[in-house]
Structure formats: C-alpha cells, structure tokens
Amino acid sequence: MINEKCLNVEDIYGENVFNDTVMQDRLPKKTYQKLKETIREGRELDVETADVVAHEMKEWAIEKGATHYTHWFQPLTGVTAEKHDSFITAPKSSGKVLMSFSGKELIKGEPDASSFPSGGLRATFEARGYTTWDCTSPAFVRQDESGATLCIPTAFCSYTGEALDQKTPLLRSMEVINQQSLRLLRLFGNTTSKKVTPSVGVEQEYFIIDRENFLARKDLVYTGRTLFGAMPPKGQEMDDHYFGTLQEKIATFMKDADIELWKLGVPSKTEHNEVAPAQHELAPIYEECNVAVDHNQIIMETLRKVANRHGLQCLLHEKPFAGVNGSGKHDNWSLVTDDGINLLDPGKTPHENMQFLLVLCCILAAVDDHADLLRESASDVGNDHRLGGNEAPPCVISVYLGEQLQDVINQLVDTGSATHSIKGKKMETGVRTLPDFMKDATDRNRTSPFAFTGNKFEFRMVGSQDTVGEPNIVLNTIVAEAFSNACDVLEKADDFQTALHDYIKELAIKHQRITFNGNGYSREWAEEAARRGLPDIRSMIDAIPALTTDKTIEMFEKFHVFNRAELESRAEIEYEQYAKKINIEALTMIDMTSKQIIPAVMDYESTLADSIIAVESAIGRKPGTQVAILEEVDELLTETKAAFDKLVALSRKSHEIVGNVERARYFHDEVDVAMEALRRPVDRLEMIVDKDMWPMPSYGDMIFEV
Numbered sequence: 001m002i003n004e005k006c007l008n009v010e011d012i013y014g015e016n017v018f019n020d021t022v023m024q025d026r027l028p029k030k031t032y033q034k035l036k037e038t039i040r041e042g043r044e045l046d047v048e049t050a051d052v053v054a055h056e057m058k059e060w061a062i063e064k065g066a067t068h069y070t071h072w073f074q075p076l077t078g079v080t081a082e083k084h085d086s087f088i089t090a091p092k093s094s095g096k097v098l099m100s101f102s103g104k105e106l107i108k109g110e111p112d113a114s115s116f117p118s119g120g121l122r123a124t125f126e127a128r129g130y131t132t133w134d135c136t137s138p139a140f141v142r143q144d145e146s147g148a149t150l151c152i153p154t155a156f157c158s159y160t161g162e163a164l165d166q167k168t169p170l171l172r173s174m175e176v177i178n179q180q181s182l183r184l185l186r187l188f189g190n191t192t193s194k195k196v197t198p199s200v201g202v203e204q205e206y207f208i209i210d211r212e213n214f215l216a217r218k219d220l221v222y223t224g225r226t227l228f229g230a231m232p233p234k235g236q237e238m239d240d241h242y243f244g245t246l247q248e249k250i251a252t253f254m255k256d257a258d259i260e261l262w263k264l265g266v267p268s269k270t271e272h273n274e275v276a277p278a279q280h281e282l283a284p285i286y287e288e289c290n291v292a293v294d295h296n297q298i299i300m301e302t303l304r305k306v307a308n309r310h311g312l313q314c315l316l317h318e319k320p321f322a323g324v325n326g327s328g329k330h331d332n333w334s335l336v337t338d339d340g341i342n343l344l345d346p347g348k349t350p351h352e353n354m355q356f357l358l359v360l361c362c363i364l365a366a367v368d369d370h371a372d373l374l375r376e377s378a379s380d381v382g383n384d385h386r387l388g389g390n391e392a393p394p395c396v397i398s399v400y401l402g403e404q405l406q407d408v409i410n411q412l413v414d415t416g417s418a419t420h421s422i423k424g425k426k427m428e429t430g431v432r433t434l435p436d437f438m439k440d441a442t443d444r445n446r447t448s449p450f451a452f453t454g455n456k457f458e459f460r461m462v463g464s465q466d467t468v469g470e471p472n473i474v475l476n477t478i479v480a481e482a483f484s485n486a487c488d489v490l491e492k493a494d495d496f497q498t499a500l501h502d503y504i505k506e507l508a509i510k511h512q513r514i515t516f517n518g519n520g521y522s523r524e525w526a527e528e529a530a531r532r533g534l535p536d537i538r539s540m541i542d543a544i545p546a547l548t549t550d551k552t553i554e555m556f557e558k559f560h561v562f563n564r565a566e567l568e569s570r571a572e573i574e575y576e577q578y579a580k581k582i583n584i585e586a587l588t589m590i591d592m593t594s595k596q597i598i599p600a601v602m603d604y605e606s607t608l609a610d611s612i613i614a615v616e617s618a619i620g621r622k623p624g625t626q627v628a629i630l631e632e633v634d635e636l637l638t639e640t641k642a643a644f645d646k647l648v649a650l651s652r653k654s655h656e657i658v659g660n661v662e663r664a665r666y667f668h669d670e671v672d673v674a675m676e677a678l679r680r681p682v683d684r685l686e687m688i689v690d691k692d693m694w695p696m697p698s699y700g701d702m703i704f705e706v
C-alpha cells in the first residue's frame with residue numbers, strides 16, 4: 001500500500017516505463033544515439049542495436065520484478081491483445097535456466113494470428129501474423145497481483161504486410177500528415193520545423209458501480225450494458241452529480257488509478273463527476289498521437305483493474321443504463337511542430353493569420369468531403385444507443401467554430417476577405433473581491449460533434465469503449481489530403497499572396513455549409529442539415545459503407561494508409577462484430593428472461609394468489625385491488641412470454657442467414673427490434689413486483705447506492 005503522506009508524484013511518475021531517461025542512463029551512448037536516430041527518422045532498427053536495447057530492457061524489467069514479456073498490440077477486436085513469453089532459456093544439460101531476451105524477440109513476434117479478425121485478409125490456414133515493435137511508444141512494465149510483465153507496444157501485420165491492427169495505419173497516417181504539413185509550412189517560408197505531429201488528448205467517460213451489483217446482473221457481465229431495468233424515481237434531472245463533490249470511496253479509487261497511471265507514464269490530469277449519477281471522467285494531458293492512443297487503452301485497462309481492487313466495477317460501455325446519459329470519449333486533436341508551433345493556434349487576430357486561415361479552411365474541406373467517413377470512425381454497436389439521443393452529438397457531422405472564427409469565415413464568404421476579428425471581452429464578475437478576467441473570444445458548444453476549442457479541434461462523437469485509433473487515422477489522412485490539394489495549387493502559383501487569398505476564399509465558400517454554431521440537438525438543425533445536404537447516418541451499419549466508397553479508397557490508397565483489401569476487410573469485420581454483439585445481447589436476454597424473470601414473476605403471482613385466498617376467507621369476498629394487480633401482472637407476463645418466444649424464434653432463424661452484411665442487417669432490423677419489445681413488459685413488471693422478489697439489482701441500487 002502506498003502511504004499517501006509520502007507519495008511524491010515526481011518520484012513515481014514513469015517509474016515503470018522504459019523511457020528516454022532510462023534509456024540514456026542504461027544504454028551505451030552509441031546505442032542510445034542509434035535508437036534515437038531511428039525513432040526520429042522513422043527507420044528500421046538494425047539487429048545489433050536491437051540486441052543491446054533488448055538486453056538492457058530485460059535487465060531493467062527484471063529489476064521491476066518482471067518474469068515475462070509480451071508484445072502488446074491492438075487487433076481489430078477493439079481491445080488490446082498480448083501473448084506472454086517468459087525470459088527463460090535453458091542451456092543444454094545444465095539443468096538451470098538463464099534469463100534472456102534478444103533483439104529479434106524485441107523487434108518481432110509471431111503470435112498465432114488465426115483467431116484474430118482479419119475480414120478475409122488471411123485465410124485461417126495462413127495463420128501467420130507478425131507483431132513489430134513501435135519504438136516511438138515506450139515499453140512498460142505492468143505490475144499487479146499476478147506478477148510483472150514487460151509490455152512492448154507493437155504493430156500487427158499479416159505475412160503479406162497488410163495491417164491487422166489499429167496501430168499500423170495510425171503510424172502510416174501520422175507519416176502522411178507530417179509530410180503534407182511540412183509542405184504547407186514551407187509555403188509560408190518556414191524552413192526550420194522538421195516534423196509535424198498530431199497532438200491528441202482523450203477525455204474518457206465511464207461509470208462506476210459496486211462489483212457485487214455488477215456480478216448480480218448477467219446483462220452487465222455478458223454485454224456491458226443493462227438489457228432490462230426500470231427507471232428509478234430520480235434520474236439526472238437535478239444536475240446534482242455533474243462536477244459534484246467526489247464520494248470518498250470513488251475518490252480513493254481515482255487516486256489509486258492515478259498512481260497506477262502515473263507509474264506507467266500516463267499523464268492523468270483531470271478527474272470529475274459527469275452528468276449522470278455514478279458517471280465520471282478522466283482526462284490525461286495530450287501527447288503525440290500514437291502514444292495517446294496507446295495510453296487511452298492503458299487508461300481503460302487500468303480503470304477496470306483498479307476498480308475491481310476496490311470492490312467496484314468500471315463500466316466503459318457507451319450506454320450501460322437506458323434513460324440516463326451514456327459515455328463518450330472526446331478526441332482533442334491539433335498539429336504541432338517539433339519546434340513548438342501549433343498550426344491550429346489562431347493568434348489574437350485570426351483574420352490576419354493567413355497560415356491559420358488556410359489550415360482552418362482545409363480542415364473544413366476535409367470534414368465536409370469526408371463527413372461520412374468521420375462518422376463511421378466513431379461508430380460502434382454501443383454508440384448507436386447514444387448518438388442523436390440528445391445526450392451526445394447528433395449523427396450529422398458539423399463543425400462548431402465559435403463566434404470569432406465563424407465571423408472571420410462569414411467575412412471571407414461575404415466580401416472575399418476578412419478585415420477584423422471579434423475580440424474577447426472583459427468578464428465583469430460584479431464582485432469586488434474577484435478579479436475581472438478576459439473572456440475567451442469563443443464560447444463552448446456541448447452539442448457539436450466537431451468543435452474548435454481555442455487551439456485544437458475536439459471530436460466529440462467517439463464511443464467510450466471504442467479505440468481512438470480509427471478516428472485519428474481518419475482525421476490525419478483527410479486533413480493531409482486537404483493540405484496536399486492546397487499545396488498542389490499554391491506551390492505552382494506565380495503570385496503566392498493572391499493565389500492564397502483566392503484559395504482560402506474558395507474553400508470558405510464551398511465548405512461553409514459544414515459549419516454550424518447553434519443547438520445540434522434541435523429539430524430545426526436536423527431540417528437545416530437536410531437542406532444543406534449533409535449526411536445523417538443513423539446507425540453503425542448504415543455508416544460502414546463509407547469505408548469502401550470510391551472516394552475513401554482513392555484517398556487512402558493515394559497516401560498509402562490503407563489499400564482496398566484492407567478497407568474491405570475492415571468493413572467485413574465491422575459487420576461481423578455488429579451481428580455477433582447483438583447476438584450475444586439477444587441470447588443474454590433470452591437467458592435472463594427464462595431463468596430469472598419469468599420464474600420470479602410466477603413466484604410473485606403465487607404469493608398474490610395465496611394472499612387473495614387468505615384475505616377472501618377472512619373477509620368473505622375477493623379483495624378487488626389484489627385481484628386487479630394479479631390480473632395486470634398476468635397480462636404483462638403473457639406479453640413477456642409472447643415477446644420472448646418471438647425473440648427466441650428470430651434468434652434461431654439467424655443461423656440460416658449467410659453473409660456478414662445480411663446478418664448485420666438482420667440483427668439490426670429484426671432482432672434488435674424484438675429485444676426492445678421484450679424489454680417493455682419486463683420493465684413494467686419490475687415496477688409492480690415486490691422488490692425482494694425481483695431477481696436482480698435495480699437501476700436505483702446500481703447508480704445511486706455506489
């Protein structure tokens with residue numbers, strides 16, 4: 001246990017990470033320089049250097065208690081995967097073991113890849129898949145009750161080099177945005193910046209409930225969300241949870257989670273209560289894109305693990321409870337040079353900042369041209385319950401610029417040039433002891449899917465348990481494409497200033513339709529968006545086709561981020577995952593209904609019937625109210641049984657349906673609808689049946705009694 005009085009964050013921060021300081025300390029100078037060069041220039045690591053690095057990494061890990069190492073990777077299952085190997089080797093006939101770890105083992109692994117989804121990219125008999133070390137994301141030692149393991153962040157590819165994971169295309173997209181951003185910077189006379197990297201900060205929402213309650217709910221255990229559950233008398237309408245004082249139990253859990261994260265070099269910074277009861281948020285300080293994506297996986301893993309240690313359960317599902325807000329993940333994104341210039345910083349007078357205006361208009365063009373793809377990157381099964389439900393952004397993608405930038409864009413569109421910028425005003429608090437301060441020139445908008453927030457964009461659509469890999473692959477590539485288009489024109493211009501001015505104006509006019517500053521939840525906006533011709537993609541399965549349109553394939557192939565086969569395989573996997581997940585939900589509902597709910601309702605009916613007989617014999621007539629209740633319960637039970645039978649039949653029939661697309665459609669159009677129909681009478685029964693007889697914890701138990 002860590003004694004909080006002597007906890008020194010600076011001491012523990014990064015203590016389990018093989019980071020730059022450790023490498024400088026432990027590696028021979030030459031090896032260190034070679035490795036740094038390789039990282040900086042994105043080259044392949046040679047075997048000799050790798051051998052030395054591997055040896056030192058192993059020695060360091062063993063000092064931290066590690067006995068095993070694993071290549072830690074992100075296959076297309078949405079979670080991380082690992083295969084553990086111990087460091088031991090047994091020299092012949094010595095009867096003893098040695099601890100060893102070679103450069104080859106560090107750089108390359110070969111997990112039997114046949115049971116990871118590949119969407120037809122790799123037939124199961126060609127099971128070869130390779131993991132390769134991503135030396136730009138530091139290795140770390142994970143310590144827990146089961147011991148300690150050296151985790152090496154890796155990319156995962158097939159034998160023929162196709163990406164089977166999130167990291168490979170993410171690294172490719174970072175390379176592309178780097179190249180195109182440098183091209184753009186050079187246009188403006190910047191000759192000193194050498195590298196441009198997307199900076200990403202991911203805000204993570206989650207629920208915390210008691211683990212005992214969690215284990216008593218099969219739906220939570222098997223699917224991560226409740227499939228039944230009547231609303232408690234109180235929901236989130238009082239807004240008393242948001243930013244409320246943390247309960248001690250939760251605060252203790254959060255502190256422990258922070259300590260774990262800090263040790264792993266994850267810069268966890270902000271924690272607070274969210275809108276819904278039992279809902280919370282954690283935000284780390286932003287980092288380089290691929291590191292931030294890895295760290296978000298570590299954050300999810302750590303929250304789960306530490307919660308369990310505290311007798312709690314962390315729910316990362318997008319919609320664990322119907323009727324209260326679900327959870328999302330905000331992907332904050334900007335572009336920063338190696339010498340510290342943020343390309344998304346407007347400065348005080350954005351109208352004069354031509355480089356910023358070009359960057360901004362290119363982003364508008366990218367989002368407008370690929371709104372469907374961006375929407376797809378944020379879709380998963382759980383997020384379907386959340387998007388468009390007036391608690392998360394609508395399904396229509398639009399960009400919120402805020403008053404100041406919108407005004408600049410409007411000037412460009414109306415008059416062809418922008419001559420002034422709205423200034424931040426002084427905020428007078430009206431209290432003499434509080435200082436007046438300068439307000440931001442721009443307010444916030446919680447309803448927008450893609451909002452400018454000062455010097456970054458915040459993509460607010462992503463689901464809470466989904467990886468941010470995909471959204472960032474898409475963002476990096478679509479913006480790179482827009483930069484590339486701009487550079488193609490501007491590099492050739494005889495009169496750069498005029499060409500630049502014209503190009504910015506042209507983009508502003510063409511893509512102004514994607515900007516919207518109003519209430520994204522309103523019906524007026526849905527109508528207006530339709531008039532503007534913006535896509536309104538309602539569900540994950542309607543979103544998947546965006547992965548394989550000609551436009552998408554052409555762009556990704558042009559920049560070598562994905563080829564056609566990789567995109568087609570990803571679409572296949574998504575359809576397959578959709579069908580599988582809804583199937584598990586349906587089977588769980590069937591199981592709970594037949595084994596728990598119907599028996600409980602029948603018991604309650606017998607109790608009522610016994611009581612009716614007893615009362616009748618006492619008062620000489622049937623007690624009307626009790627009879628009425630019994631009749632109502634019985635009607636609902638009949639309705640439940642009918643809905644149950646229908647779901648069972650549909651679920652059986654699903655086996656006859658072939659093809660991933662067809663199956664996904666079937667689960668969406670038929671099974672999902674039947675599940676809703678079963679839930680309705682059951683939730684009404686929950687309101688009537690004696691609480692002691694209801695076979696599982698209620699919403700009230702779970703979200704108000706943590």
Ligand code: ADP
Binds near residue numbers: 200202270285286
């Ligand atoms: P907000 O209140 O606008 O959500 P926060 O300061 O809470 O802003 O930051 C939210 C997340 O955005 C954090 O993870 C933060 O580190 C990250 N962030 C801040 N600046 C940038 C930036 N320039 N690029 C990317 N992410 C950023």
Ligand code: MG
Binds near residue numbers: 203330458
């Ligand atoms: Mg935010």
